[in-house]
Amino acid sequence: MIKIRDLVKSFDTKDRVLDCVDLNVEKGSIYGLVGVNGSGKTTLIKHIMGILKPDSGSIKIMGEEIYENTAIKQKMAYVPDELFFYHGFSLKDMSKQYASFYKGWSWEKYDSLVSSFGLNEKESLRSFSKGMQKQAYFILAVSTMPEILILDEPIDGLDPIVRKRVWSIIVDEVADRQMTVLVSSHNLREMEGVCDAIGIMKNGRVQIERDIDTLKTDIHKVQVAFTSEVYDPFKGLNVIHEDSRGSVKLIIAKNSFEEIEDIIGRNNPAVFDVLPLTLEEIFIYELGGGKDEQIFV
Numbered sequence: 579m580i581k582i583r584d585l586v587k588s589f590d591t592k593d594r595v596l597d598c599v600d601l602n603v604e605k606g607s608i609y610g611l612v613g614v615n616g617s618g619k620t621t622l623i624k625h626i627m628g629i630l631k632p633d634s635g636s637i638k639i640m641g642e643e644i645y646e647n648t649a650i651k652q653k654m655a656y657v658p659d660e661l662f663f664y665h666g667f668s669l670k671d672m673s674k675q676y677a678s679f680y681k682g683w684s685w686e687k688y689d690s691l692v693s694s695f696g697l698n699e700k701e702s703l704r705s706f707s708k709g710m711q712k713q714a715y716f717i718l719a720v721s722t723m724p725e726i727l728i729l730d731e732p733i734d735g736l737d738p739i740v741r742k743r744v745w746s747i748i749v750d751e752v753a754d755r756q757m758t759v760l761v762s763s764h765n766l767r768e769m770e771g772v773c774d775a776i777g778i779m780k781n782g783r784v785q786i787e788r789d790i791d792t793l794k795t796d797i798h799k800v801q802v803a804f805t806s807e808v809y810d811p812f813k814g815l816n817v818i819h820e821d822s823r824g825s826v827k828l829i830i831a832k833n834s835f836e837e838i839e840d841i842i843g844r845n846n847p848a849v850f851d852v853l854p855l856t857l858e859e860i861f862i863y864e865l866g867g868g869k870d871e872q873i874f875v
């Protein structure tokens with residue numbers, strides 16, 4: 579549904595903000611885009627929306643290049659990180675603008691979302707709190723009945739009840755009509771619960787892209803102690819972090835459960851626990867952090 583190849587973008591003041599980005603989003607899936615501050619998520623999203631023009635590379639949405647492609651943009655909706663509203667405009671005023679532009683606009687969907695979020699349609703949007711403005715943008719975006727919904731930090735800054743409502747609406751739209759979603763957020767715990775696939779950005783690249791189940795089966799936390807001294811007990815494993823407390827060793831290994839069991843099992847460990855990592859832990863260790871992390875369980 580979204581296919582990006584070798585996308586490069588520099589700004590006058592900054593070279594290679596996007597540096598050969600490859601990315602793939604399947605139809606009807608929820609794709610979580612995560613990365614440290616300044617890694618290029620918003621810049622990438624603006625390219626996907628056809629707002630920015632790439633220096634080189636290709637961005638195909640439903641098989642077509644997106645830049646200046648109004649027909650495809652009609653099928654997409656976007657909730658940006660930085661919201662913009664016309665001076666004095668209410669949610670009702672904005673909805674009329676959206677309805678006149680988007681062919682797929684649904685008043686039925688709009689009415690049901692407004693009542694679900696309980697926002698005042700007639701009040702000036704500029705007098706709304708930041709969280710309420712985000713909800714208003716979300717209502718407008720979903721009411722266009724997009725085939726692709728792009729959300730740049732949509733839940734960051736919302737209260738837990740509203741966040742839950744936003745996720746539940748997203749999941750329902752995906753289940754009901756195969757909407758495709760690309761969402762960026764720093765809330766990894768919530769992303770972990772809803773995303774089918776994750777792209778991790780670092781230094782202007784998508785460094786890792788996997789479906790969430792594969793991502794979790796490729797990396798493990800291992801706690802182990804041996805009855806006697808073992809020379810190089812982790813030989814053959816791809817250990818990216820190691821720590822020890824007394825005789826107990828703790829490692830983060832980029833291997834499957836079976837590989838870990840096979841290699842460590844040969845040395846007859848007295849203690850041997852293999853645990854999956856949370857998305858937050860994967861993020862920290864994959865991006866080279868974690869040196870100061872407490873990894874003992």
Ligand SMILES: Nc1ncnc2c1ncn2[C@@H]1O[C@H](COP(=O)(O)OP(=O)(O)OP(=O)(O)O)[C@@H](O)[C@H]1O
Pocket residue numbers: 589590591592595613614615616617618619620621622
């Ligand atoms: N118009 C611009 N001109 C110059 N540099 C820019 C411009 N837009 C973005 N950048 C730079 O590109 C880099 C990536 O910014 P971007 O906003 O895409 O990161 P991000 O991953 O969305 O960050 P965050 O998680 O903090 O929202 C940053 O170093 C930023 O300063």
